Amino acid sequence: MRKTFIILCIWSIIVGCSQEQKEDDTSSKEKEEWKLIWHDDFNHDDIFATGIWSKIWGCPTSKADWRKLQTDYIDLLLIRQPFGDYYGSYRAMEEAYKEGKVRAIGVSNFYADRYLDLAYHAEIKPTVNQMETHVFYQQQDLQELMKKYDTKLMSWGPFAEGRNDFFANPTLNAIGEKYHKRAAQVALRYLLQRDIICIPKSVRKERMQQNLNIFDFQLSAEDMSLIVALDTQQTLFYSHRDPAFVEMILQYGN
Numbered sequence: 001m002r003k004t005f006i007i008l009c010i011w012s013i014i015v016g017c018s019q020e021q022k023e024d025d026t027s028s029k030e031k032e033e034w035k036l037i038w039h040d041d042f043n044h045d046d047i048f049a050t051g052i053w054s055k056i057w058g059c060p061t062s063k064a065d066w067r068k069l070q071t072d073y074i075d076l077l078l079i080r081q082p083f084g085d086y087y088g089s090y091r092a093m094e095e096a097y098k099e100g101k102v103r104a105i106g107v108s109n110f111y112a113d114r115y116l117d118l119a120y121h122a123e124i125k126p127t128v129n130q131m132e133t134h135v136f137y138q139q140q141d142l143q144e145l146m147k148k149y150d151t152k153l154m155s156w157g158p159f160a161e162g163r164n165d166f167f168a169n170p171t172l173n174a175i176g177e178k179y180h181k182r183a184a185q186v187a188l189r190y191l192l193q194r195d196i197i198c199i200p201k202s203v204r205k206e207r208m209q210q211n212l213n214i215f216d217f218q219l220s221a222e223d224m225s226l227i228v229a230l231d232t233q234q235t236l237f238y239s240h241r242d243p244a245f246v247e248m249i250l251q252y253g254n
Helices: 028-037 063-069 084-100 112-121 141-146 161-168 170-179 181-191 205-212 223-228 243-252
Strands: 004-011 046-052 074-079 102-108 130-133 152-156
Touching: 004 205, 074 084, 074 130, 084 102, 084 112, 102 223, 130 141, 141 152, 161 170, 161 181, 170 223, 181 205, 181 223
Parallel strands: 004 046, 046 074, 074 102, 102 130, 130 152
Antiparallel strands: none
16 A cells, blocks of 8 residues: 655645746745655655645646646645635636646535535536534535535544544543544544545644554444534634635735
8 A cells, every 4th residue: 555645735835826926936945845845755656745726816727837836736626715716716727637737626615505606517526625524513414415516525623623622522532432542533533434534634743643543443323423412513713604704815815
């Protein structure tokens, strides 16, 4: 089994966000960091490269952009926010997909209404929708809706960044004791059994190893029901329907 690295490249930093930007606009520090990622010791087949268009407005997919990436493909390309000209951005991603530059395309933070509007009209349906998803905000209805268009739910923040006293949650820890697992492992296993893609974040090697050590046990139907009961159906971070938050995002895009 090959080793896979997840490379999360913020598109606005690596390739710029307007056709007027010049090659020199990308800082030398950012260029050097990207060179380290694509070091000669790495086989590109061993790296899963994910790109996110982080600015609100559409970004180009010109030859110059790909030269900055120092690669001729990206495995997964996402639109980060459902604001601005995301239709134009998505059409550009569809073209990149058709040209073989991108293996899969998708979206991030697209609530049901925005997701459905895009998926219904898109020629190439989103492969994934990356959403805040964890035991306290489980996205059950959205996941069911996306099945119609063969879009997978991808969880960002599967540990809720520790909010709501996540790691001390009595339900998760009680279930974990049965399997000799931590609360975080139980939470990841729950998402896995619901066919949700997880992208847990940690800088500690032992935690990374624990996050991978979730394939040697299976939660029972009773366990799953107990975790379902934890769902508040409310975000622990921010709402894309909050005008103040939307205004902040739109200002960021200017």
